[in-house]
Amino acid sequence: MLVKAQTPHQKQHFEARNTQLSGTVRLMAEGVHRGFHEWQYTADVINFTNRVSIDSTTTAHTDVRGLVSATKYAFFHKQIVAGTTSDWEAPVLLTII
Secondary structure, three states: OOOOOOOOOOOOEEEEEEOOOOOOEEEEEEOOOOOEEEEEEEOOOOOOOOOEEEEEEOOOEEEEOOOOOOOEEEEEEEEEOOOOOOOOOOOEEEEOO
């Protein structure tokens, strides 16, 4: 019997982009497998307190509306896959247009 070594789970990457609609950001995860995605954001870009949870999605993207223009936000993502534990990815910082 051969023992198959497991490869470590690669850290997923995501990005935040301003959209053409002022105060709206599109969050996108890349290279992800099936599962749920959790998203959060905060205007506290120093200590990352007071995070606001966004509805979980089954797609690797979501839009966040109603953000304040000319304000910098920190956005967070983690993927939820059955039978595994995942951590929040490092924040992506973006100034809203």
